[in-house]
Amino acid sequence: MSDRKIVLVTGCAKGGIGYEYCKAFAERNCHVVASDISTRMQDMSDLESDPNIETLELDVSCDQSVSSAVATVISKHGHIDILINNAGIGSTGPLAELPLDAIRKAWEINTLGQLRMTQHVVPHMAMRRSGSIVNVGSVVGYVSTPWAGSYCASKAAVQAMSNSLRLELRPFGVNLVLVLPGSVRSNLGRANLERLGNYEWKLYNDFKEVIEERARASQGDKATDGRVFARHVVKKVLGPKPPKQIVFGHMTGLFALLSWSPLWVRDLFFSTRFGLSKKTSFVNNFNTIHRYLEINKTKELNLSDDGGEEIISQAVDKSNEKKGEESLPTRKGKELEVHHEHNQSS
Known part of the structure; x- marks a missing residue:
């Protein structure tokens, strides 16, 4: 058997980030097992031209499929060094009307799918006291947005689950890396819009356009290229000491800032951004937010690799100087555990 690292990636159809993960690992001479559901196997055919990549049918929402796929990889290669829990779907719509079946499906794939894969792979890694589990969450897992509550909640659960697993796996020498993408270019927006066509809103019929806007919001012109991401x-996962979290992509700086802001600031921002503020004009809303955060001089919230913590700290200091106003948390510097990274081209 080869000494090369064996990497199992879920959700690898062409056009998605999983497809790019496979190519990136293969470029670094890893042997990659690219997997997806049966109806998307054809979308992985291009990957098979790479001698470092093989494809495998796998449905993360099915116990039997996961068990069979993991057994196949172990039988053929002897072990799995890295598991990339990438498979996921969008789930857009107002929570008060979104069908529970649609919400269950998102959770079954986005959240339980990752745990199901982990439960089947970890025993093999623990036996060797070596390996890395990479769970893919999202920045909306810690700052949720309107019209995507189902998706945000599924990713928030991934984050909570990962924080527990990271400690629970430590005695067995298994790493847990939580990836929190920002806005990254993929086929997610198109898939979200296709699912929206299945729903007819009653209470929220007048909000149809802004709901559709939210469905494609992560796929704007400045979204980070999937290959770059x-x-x-x-590179981080294959490093000698994989990080606990990787936060990267367009808009991660903005979400870092919002995560430290009072709820009224978040509510004002998102209600304006996604059509839920009818009483106050767009311009007035944003001016209020910018005055509060003391970032009037920045036309766009494009933060550099190290800019997130600096601007958060400035906002904290300015806020605490104002009497009678709601204060932000005062943690700064090394106490901010997550290193927020941002694509400079964004």
Whole structure:
């Protein structure tokens, strides 16, 4: 058997980030097992031209499929060094009307799918006291947005689950890396819009356009290129000491800032951004937010690799100087555990 690292990636159809993960790992001479559901196997055919990549049918929402796929990889290669829990789907719509079946499906794939894969792979890694589990969450897992509550909640659960697993796996020498993408270019927006066509809103019929806007919000012109994102993550994961979290992509700076802001600031921002503020004009809302955060001089929230913590600290200091106003948390510097990274081209 080869000494090369064996990497199992879920959700690898062409056009998604999983596809780019496979190529990025293969470029670094890893042997990659790219997997997806049966209806998307054809979308992985391009990967098979790479001698470092093989494809495998795997449905993360099915116990039997996961068990069979993991057994196949172990039988053929002897072990799995890295598991990339990438498979996931969008789930857009107002929570008050979104069908529970749609919400269950998102959770079954986005959240339980990752745990199901982990439960089947970890025993093999623990036996060797070696390996890395990479769970893919999202920045909306810690700052949720309107019209995507189902998706945000599924990713928040991934984050909570990962924080527990990271400690629970430590005695067995298994690493847990949580990836929190920002806005990264993929086929997610198109898939979200296709699912929206299945729903007819009653209470929220007048909000149809802004709901559709939220469905494609992560796929704007400034979204980080999927290949750039994947290569960044792969480099970190293959490093001698994989980080606990990788936060990368367009808009991660903005979400870092919002995560430290009072709820009224978040509510004002998102209600304006996604059509839920009818009483106050767009311009007035944003001016209020900018005055509060003391970032009037920045036309766009494009933070550099090390800019997130600095601007958060400035906002904290300015806020605490104001009497009678709600204060932000006062943690700064080394106490901010997550290193927020941002694509400078964004």
